[in-house]
Every structure is written in C-alpha cells, then in structure tokens.
Amino acid sequence: MTNVPFQTIDEFPDIETQNIYQERLKAGFTEEETMYAIRAKARDNARTPMQWNTEKNAGFTEGTPWYRVNPNYKEINVEQALADPESVFYHYQKLIQLRKEHEVMVYGTYQLLFPEDEDLYIYTRTLEEEKWLIVCNFHEKTRKLQCKRAGQVMLSNYADTPAAEKITELRPYEAVIYQMESWDANHGERGQDHSSDFEADIELV
Numbered sequence: 001m002t003n004v005p006f007q008t009i010d011e012f013p014d015i016e017t018q019n020i021y022q023e024r025l026k027a028g029f030t031e032e033e034t035m036y037a038i039r040a041k042a043r044d045n046a047r048t049p050m051q052w053n054t055e056k057n058a059g060f061t062e063g064t065p066w067y068r069v070n071p072n073y074k075e076i077n078v079e080q081a082l083a084d085p086e087s088v089f090y091h092y093q094k095l096i097q098l099r100k101e102h103e104v105m106v107y108g109t110y111q112l113l114f115p116e117d118e119d120l121y122i123y124t125r126t127l128e129e130e131k132w133l134i135v136c137n138f139h140e141k142t143r144k145l146q147c148k149r150a151g152q153v154m155l156s157n158y159a160d161t162p163a164a165e166k167i168t169e170l171r172p173y174e175a176v177i178y179q180m181e182s183w184d185a186n187h188g189e190r191g192q193d194h195s196s197d198f199e200a201d202i203e204l205v
Contacts, residue, residue, distance in 0.1 A: 003045040004070045009035070011068065017042045051077040086159075094155050098177065104130045113199045119143060120170065124180075124198055131198075133178040137170040144169050144205030149198075151178035 006012060009021045017038055024034040039045075044067065051073040052059035058073035070076070081087040099105045108125030119139040125132045133151055137143055151164030156176040161167070164178045 001048070001051055001070065001076060002072060003039060004048050004068065006035075006039055006042075006044070006068075009038070012038065012042055012044050013067075014042060014044050014047075017044060053077050053079040091155075091157060098154060102130075102132075103127060104132055108132065111198070113202065114204060117204065120145075120204070122202070129182055131180045131182075133164060133180050133198075134176070135170060135178070136175040137173060140172045142169050142171050146203045148201040148203075149180055151180035153177070154179050 009018065012018065012021075021034055021038060024037070025031065048067045049058055049060035049065045049069050051070060054074045054077060056062070057065055058069050058077060059079075060069065078089075081089040084090075104125050104127040108127040108130070111124045111126065113122040113124065114120060119137060119141070120143060121134075121136040121138060123134055125134070132154070133147070133149075135145065145167060147164045147167055149164060153161050153163065154177040156174070158171060158174050158176075161174065161176050164180065167176075170176075
C-alpha cells in the first residue's frame with residue numbers, strides 16, 4: 001500500500017500532524033510546502049483501511065470507514081498481490097524463508113560498506129566462513145558498480161540480476177542479496193580475516 005493523497009489538513013485526524021502543520025506555517029513555510037511534507041511522512045498514512053480487493057471500500061467494510069480509502073485500491077490490494085507471483089507479498093515471503101534457512105542472516109556480523117554514499121546501502125553479513133553481500137540502490141538513477149569477488153544471487157527484486165562478479169550496475173531501486181564464494185575460492189588464501197578488505201573489491205562510479 002502507498003501513502004494516501006490527502007488534500008487538506010482536515011483529513012489528518014492525528015494531533016501531532018495537526019500541531020506540526022501549525023508550527024511549520026508559523027515558521028514561514030507555505031501551506032503547499034507543509035502539506036507536501038505531511039503527505040510524505042504523516043503517521044495517518046499507515047492508518048487507512050486495509051485494501052483487500054476491488055469491492056466498495058476496498059473490501060474493508062460495508063459501513064463508513066474512519067479514514068478515506070486510498071483511491072488506488074483497485075490496482076493495489078491483497079487479492080491482486082496474491083495473484084501475482086512477483087508481488088511484494090511473495091518477495092517478503094522469500095526474505096523470511098532466507099532468514100529461517102540461513103543463520104548468517106540472523107547471527108552474521110554486520111559490516112557497512114561505503115557509509116558516505118547517500119544513494120546506496122551496501123553491507124555484508126559474515127558467519128564463520130560464510131559471507132553474504134547485500135547491495136541496495138535507494139535512488140531513481142542507475143549507479144555503476146563492479147565486484148571482484150564471485151557470488152550467486154539469492155534474492156533480487158529484478159528478474160535478471162547477474163552474479164556478483166558480472167554485475168556492472170545497480171538499476172533504480174534494485175536490491176540484491178548475494179551469497180559470496182569463500183575467499184579461498186576467489187584468492188586461494190586460507191586462515192586470514194579479509195573482512196576489512198571487502199570494500200576494496202567493490203568499485204563504485
């Protein structure tokens with residue numbers, strides 16, 4: 001589900017949102033600027049009726065709901081998601097399955113890479129000899145990226161994401177989980193901790 005395109009502050013019952021609206025106007029922000037920020041961040045976005053199907057009120061109630069129903073309920077609803085094997089619903093199921101089946105997702109040591117990059121979120125999880133690489137592009141623009149280490153795709157929100165050693169770019173909002181081959185398989189070295197070297201094996205443009 002997505003944020004609802006509320007038009008006026010009167011459509012936001014939340015007291016905190018009402019207070020923020022008044023505070024921002026007093027601070028000199030225009031009503032348009034204030035409403036833009038509120039529509040993006042208000043808690044009321046998470047309180048609208050669940051969109052079950054394409055029926056009246058998105059199948060939530062036959063009465064009058066306490067919040068307006070998002071007008072996109074005919075395109076975005078539970079019934080539609082369950083019918084689409086590539087939907088967000090099934091993507092989350094796959095994420096949960098990975099977490100249940102691979103302890104590295106739960107107990108692996110977390111290492112953030114490229115913390116200064118404002119568009120990409122890249123990190124590793126390491127548990128004993130197992131290392132996973134997670135790369136996420138949080139921007140609408142494509143970013144060039146290359147990895148010197150080999151790894152297989154465990155999950156991606158794009159159907160044609162290549163293996164780690166073949167990746168050349170991250171497309172808009174692309175998010176990939178890689179299971180990396182061991183350092184032994186890539187470099188023929190044993191008995192050393194190379195976790196700090198991993199960032200050097202990824203090239204960003």
